[in-house]
Amino acid sequence: MKIVGLVSSFREGAMLQTAIESLRHLDAIVVFEGPVEQNADASGSASVIPTRVGNLQVSQTHGVWPADAAKRTAMVEWCRSRKWLQGEEVWGLWLDGD
Secondary structure, eight states, X not given: OEEEEEEEESSOTTXXXXXXXXXXXXXXXXXXXXXXXXXXXXXXOOOOOOXXXXXXXXXXXXXXXXXXXXXXXXXXXXXXXXXXXXXXXXXXXXXXXX
C-alpha cells in the first residue's frame, strides 16, 4: 500500500511549505498549484513549494481548473498515470495548502 499526499494550493505563501512538510512520512507528495473557479486574480503571496521534504521529491503541477472538483480529479488522474503506483493499493491524503 502507498499513501500519496495530494496538496491543492494557490498563492499560499510560506504556509504551504509547512503543510507540505507535514507529509514527510508518506510515500509521495504532489502539489497542484493554481486557481480554480476563475479566482486567478486572488491576492496572496506566491506559494513556497519545496523541491524535497526529507527523502521525498515533491512533484508539482501548475495549471488552472474550472472547479475544485476538476482539480481534485486531476490529482487522482496524476496518481493513476504513475507507473510505480500501478498494481499497488493507493490511498490519497487530501491537504489544502492553507
